[in-house]
Amino acid sequence: MADVIYMKVLQDLKHRIYSNEFPDKKLPDERSLSESYGVSRSSIKRALNILAAQGIIFKKRGSGTFVNPLYLKNQPIFHNEGSNLGVTDSYQIDGQAPSIKLLNFQVVPANEDLQQALFLSPGDFVYQIERLRILEDVPFMIETGFIPIKIIPELSLGDVEGSIFNYVEEKKKNAVTKSFMSVMAAPSTANDQALLALKPTEPVGIMEGIFFLDDGTPFEVSTMRLNYKYMRYNAFVSLDSE
Amino acid sequence: MADVIYMKVLQDLKHRIYSNEFPDKKLPDERSLSESYGVSRSSIKRALNILAAQGIIFKKRGSGTFVNPLYLKNQPIFHNEGSNLGVTDSYQIDGQAPSIKLLNFQVVPANEDLQQALFLSPGDFVYQIERLRILEDVPFMIETGFIPIKIIPELSLGDVEGSIFNYVEEKKKNAVTKSFMSVMAAPSTANDQALLALKPTEPVGIMEGIFFLDDGTPFEVSTMRLNYKYMRYNAFVSLDSE
DNA sequence: AAGTGGTCTAGACCACTTC
DNA sequence: AAGTGGTCTAGACCACTTC
Numbered sequence: 001m002a003d004v005i006y007m008k009v010l011q012d013l014k015h016r017i018y019s020n021e022f023p024d025k026k027l028p029d030e031r032s033l034s035e036s037y038g039v040s041r042s043s044i045k046r047a048l049n050i051l052a053a054q055g056i057i058f059k060k061r062g063s064g065t066f067v068n069p070l071y072l073k074n075q076p077i078f079h080n081e082g083s084n085l086g087v088t089d090s091y092q093i094d095g096q097a098p099s100i101k102l103l104n105f106q107v108v109p110a111n112e113d114l115q116q117a118l119f120l121s122p123g124d125f126v127y128q129i130e131r132l133r134i135l136e137d138v139p140f141m142i143e144t145g146f147i148p149i150k151i152i153p154e155l156s157l158g159d160v161e162g163s164i165f166n167y168v169e170e171k172k173k174n175a176v177t178k179s180f181m182s183v184m185a186a187p188s189t190a191n192d193q194a195l196l197a198l199k200p201t202e203p204v205g206i207m208e209g210i211f212f213l214d215d216g217t218p219f220e221v222s223t224m225r226l227n228y229k230y231m232r233y234n235a236f237v238s239l240d241s242e
Numbered sequence: 243m244a245d246v247i248y249m250k251v252l253q254d255l256k257h258r259i260y261s262n263e264f265p266d267k268k269l270p271d272e273r274s275l276s277e278s279y280g281v282s283r284s285s286i287k288r289a290l291n292i293l294a295a296q297g298i299i300f301k302k303r304g305s306g307t308f309v310n311p312l313y314l315k316n317q318p319i320f321h322n323e324g325s326n327l328g329v330t331d332s333y334q335i336d337g338q339a340p341s342i343k344l345l346n347f348q349v350v351p352a353n354e355d356l357q358q359a360l361f362l363s364p365g366d367f368v369y370q371i372e373r374l375r376i377l378e379d380v381p382f383m384i385e386t387g388f389i390p391i392k393i394i395p396e397l398s399l400g401d402v403e404g405s406i407f408n409y410v411e412e413k414k415k416n417a418v419t420k421s422f423m424s425v426m427a428a429p430s431t432a433n434d435q436a437l438l439a440l441k442p443t444e445p446v447g448i449m450e451g452i453f454f455l456d457d458g459t460p461f462e463v464s465t466m467r468l469n470y471k472y473m474r475y476n477a478f479v480s481l482d483s484e
Numbered sequence: 485a486a487g488t489g490g491t492c493t494a495g496a497c498c499a500c501t502t503c
Numbered sequence: 504a505a506g507t508g509g510t511c512t513a514g515a516c517c518a519c520t521t522c
Contacts, residue, residue, distance in 0.1 A: 004491070025358055029507055040493045045508085055422045060361075060458040061508045062501030068422055069358045070452055070463075178297060179479045185427030185447035185470040203445030203470065205427035214300065228427040228445065235477050238420045247511070271488055282512045287489085303489045304520030457500080458508090 005039050010047040012037075017056060017067055025067040027057065055234040071234060098140070102161050104130035107149060117210050118148050118218045125149045129160050132195055139196055140230040145222040165211075168219070176219055178212040183233045186225075196227045205231030247281050251289040254279075259298060259309055269299065269307040340382075344403050346372035349391060359452055360390050360460045367391045371402050374437055382472040384437055387464040407453075410461070418461055420454040425475045438469045447473030 016022070027033070030048070034041040048065060051057045059065045110118065110126045118126070126146040133141035145164075149155070152168065159167050169175045184206040188198045196204070207224040258264070269275070272290070276283040290307060293299045301307045350370050352362045360368065368388045375383040387406075391397070394410065401409055411417045426448040430440045438446070449466040 006491080031507080040495095042494090043492065046491090048508095055424075058422065058452075058454070058458070059508060060501085061499065062506075063458075064501095064507060068452070069355060070422055070424055070450060181477045181479055183425045183473075183475040183477070185445045185468075185473055187443050187445060187470075201429050201443055203427045203429060226427075228429075231425075231427055233425040233475070233477075235423045235425070235475075236420070237423060246509090273488080282514095284513090285511065288510090290489095301489060302520080303518065304487075306488060306520095 006043045006046040006050075009033075009037055009039065009043060010050055013047060013051060014056065017051075022067055025069060027065040027067070029064060053236055055236045097163070098133045098135045100161055101132040101134060101139075102130075102157075103132055103142075104128065105157060105160050110146070110148070114146050114221060117221045118146070120148055127155060127160075129164070131160070135230070138227075140227045142192065142195055142225045143222060144224075145220050147220045151217070151219060164220075168213075174213045176211045177214045179209045181207060181209040181233075183207050183231075185228070192225055196225075198227060203228045205233075207231070207233065248285045248288040248292075251275075251279055251281065251286060252292055255289060255293060256298065259293075264309055267309040269309070271306060339405070340375045340377045342403055343374040343376060343381075344372075344399075345374055345384075346370065347399060347402050352388070352390070356388050356463060359463045360388070362390055369397060369402075371406075373402070377472070380469075381438055382469045384434065384467045385464060386466075387462050389462045393459070393461060406462075410455075416455045416457065418453045419456045420458075421451045423449055423451040423475075425449050425473075427470070434467055438467075440469060445470045447475075449473070449475065 013027070027048075028036070030041050030044050033044045037044065048057065048059065052059060055068055056071050057065055058068055106128050107125050108128050110120045110124050114120065114126055115122065115124065120126070126148050129143075129145045129147065131143045131145075132139050133143060147155070147164070152172070155164075165176045185203050186206055188196070188200070188202055188204050192198055192204050193200060193202075198204070205226040205228050207226070209222050209224075210218055211220045211222065213219050255269070269290075270278070272283050272286050275286045279286065290299065290301065294301060298310055299307055300310050348370050349367050352360065352366050352368045356362065356368055357364065357366065362368070368390050371385075371387045371389065373385045373387075374381050375385060389397075389406070394414070397406075407418045427445055428448055430438070430442070430444055430446050434440055434446050435442060435444075440446070447468040447470050449468065451464050451466075452460055453462045453464065455461050
């Protein structure tokens with residue numbers, strides 16, 4: 001992926017944006033970027049379109065391309081940087097991935113909700129995986145995931161202490177690239193408070209999702225409970241492509 | 243929008259998919275589509291990429307393009323009913339729009355953040371509009387919005403007691419069709435608790451956004467603080483188009 | 485070997501904004 | 504008039520899958 005031109009341009013531009021290289025929030029025009037990077041304008045546009053879809057920049061025809069001030073105002077936490085949608089890739093900070101503390105790992109029968117979400121039959125089993133995610137020594141997320149055992153029957157204790165999405169990508173050559181997400185807020189439970197070092201008045205952010213493999217197979221149902229300070233979900237919404 | 247080639251192709255393909263014209267779930271290859279539609283392969287790819295981003299199809303290099311069976315089976319989780327992205331259209335319940343209680347309406351100078359977000363110059367003014375949104379007698383959202391006065395200099399007290407986005411659509415023939423949203427959670431303030439009938443341990447969900455008119459003009463910066471029970475932000479995420 | 489999607493180019497023309 | 508992003512073309516070559 002890194003050998004692809006538009007990805008190189010994208011990474012470089014993102015770095016320059018975060019380095020505040022454009023204090024007036026205006027990027028060079030596409031034709032200048034094309035020349036300075038030595039690539040076609042199409043490749044520049046492709047990189048810019050992705051940055052726009054990620055909410056980092058926006059474009060105004062006739063005027064130029066601008067850094068989204070909302071995006072830089074606070075530190076964005078959840079950003080889809082990697083080759084898949086997993087927590088490990090999305091919560092990188094300065095290239096450092098969050099570490100994992102395994103809380104629970106077992107195989108259970110899929111209940112009705114899980115059967116429907118993961119296209120399973122009665123009697124099918126799923127892994128239940130509960131993990132605490134830690135970023136720079138701060139536990140910030142409790143993650144409970146359910147994965148059909150038939151998709152990765154060989155999953156071991158060691159595997160679930162690392163990135164499962166990366167594991168699947170490497171071993172199965174099938175990345176998790178799509179998801180339906182629901183983002184919510186809720187009061188913290190006693191368990192949340194203990195694990196995430198929250199006061200009783202401090203809430204959790206909740207991200208619930210169904211994750212799909214690239215071929216459309218539902219891979220995991222996951223509920224993530226976050227220290228509210230670490231949840232900032234950015235999205236670009238457009239009615240154009242309806 | 244309908245005069246754009248890739249949109250025409252997109253609409254037509256979507257219609258053909260829903261008409262079950264591809265019972266084997268396989269679409270013609272891109273070069274054939276290019277020929278049969280009489281457009282370039284790039285335009286075909288553009289339409290297909292959008293359909294893939296919407297979760298309707300998926301592509302497999304070397305194999306072809308396929309209808310996503312999951313999509314036809316499952317009802318889409320998130321559906322935007324209205325013609326714009328405003329609260330009035332998005333929070334309809336059984337066709338009933340939320341009502342509005344105006345808390346504050348004044349004209350103030352745009353601070354630096356607003357100048358940057360709304361393309362304003364020092365000395366430009368914005369409306370500051372604070373409103374309480376009420377659904378079936380329950381106040382659920384405190385909304386603070388900032389809109390440049392030069393976009394709608396004639397805005398009156400009566401107008402801000404209704405849907406501003408619908409007003410702009412009717413009067414200016416320019417709909418709010420794009421936005422960058424940030425979704426967060428936070429402890430409730432005393433003000434939140436009073437207006438939204440929350441206990442001190444109950445949080446708010448926060449949706450912060452810049453809303454754009456169809457031509458890309460930033461129209462409003464808005465911060466919405468919601469009773470957490472009423473915030474559920476749904477999104478379909480895909481790395482395909484990125 | 486043939487088929488199919490992915491990436492990329494160089495350039496044309498259009499639509500809108502700014503000067 | 505000049506600048507800037509949007510759309511589109513025709514074609515080249517690459518990577519992966521299927522036969």
